[in-house]
Amino acid sequence: MPALHFESLRLYREAQDLNLWLHAILMDLLENYWPDQRQPARVTCIWRTDAENRADGAETAIHCQPPPYRAVDLGAAEFTQQEIDAAAAAVNARWQYDPARPDLLVCFVQPHGTGPHFHLQVHPHTRRREE
Numbered sequence: 001m002p003a004l005h006f007e008s009l010r011l012y013r014e015a016q017d018l019n020l021w022l023h024a025i026l027m028d029l030l031e032n033y034w035p036d037q038r039q040p041a042r043v044t045c046i047w048r049t050d051a052e053n054r055a056d057g058a059e060t061a062i063h064c065q066p067p068p069y070r071a072v073d074l075g076a077a078e079f080t081q082q083e084i085d086a087a088a089a090a091v092n093a094r095w096q097y098d099p100a101r102p103d104l105l106v107c108f109v110q111p112h113g114t115g116p117h118f119h120l121q122v123h124p125h126t127r128r129r130e131e
């Protein structure tokens with residue numbers, strides 16, 4: 001399992017208040033699908049103020065929701081897009097964001113925001129898919 005790094009004490013604090021489904025999906029990514037177990041996972045964002053969200057050019061406000069937090073970002077600049085896509089596909093094959101909106105994903109990795117990263121997100125209806 002990779003080391004888990006927090007870029008700030010604030011992020012470490014926020015990580016104590018993750019939605020339990022988000023925590024389970026984060027652990028699943030790290031334990032089972034992280035592209036290189038020797039590369040540490042860097043938590044780069046959990047919660048943002050509205051102003052921080054605007055400054056980052058975010059397209060949704062999911063990082064602005066109050067705890068339990070519903071989104072977490074992990075830096076992925078050390079991986080190829082192919083590695084990132086494969087890990088995301090595996091996570092999305094196991095977890096469903098919202099059965100009513102199958103186009104939305106728990107693990108979003110299309111280029112967005114400030115650089116390559118895994119964006120994990122959950123909804124009240126997020127569930128593990130049937131085996």
Ligand SMILES: [Zn+2]
Pocket residue numbers: 045063071072073118119120
């Ligand atoms: Zn994000």
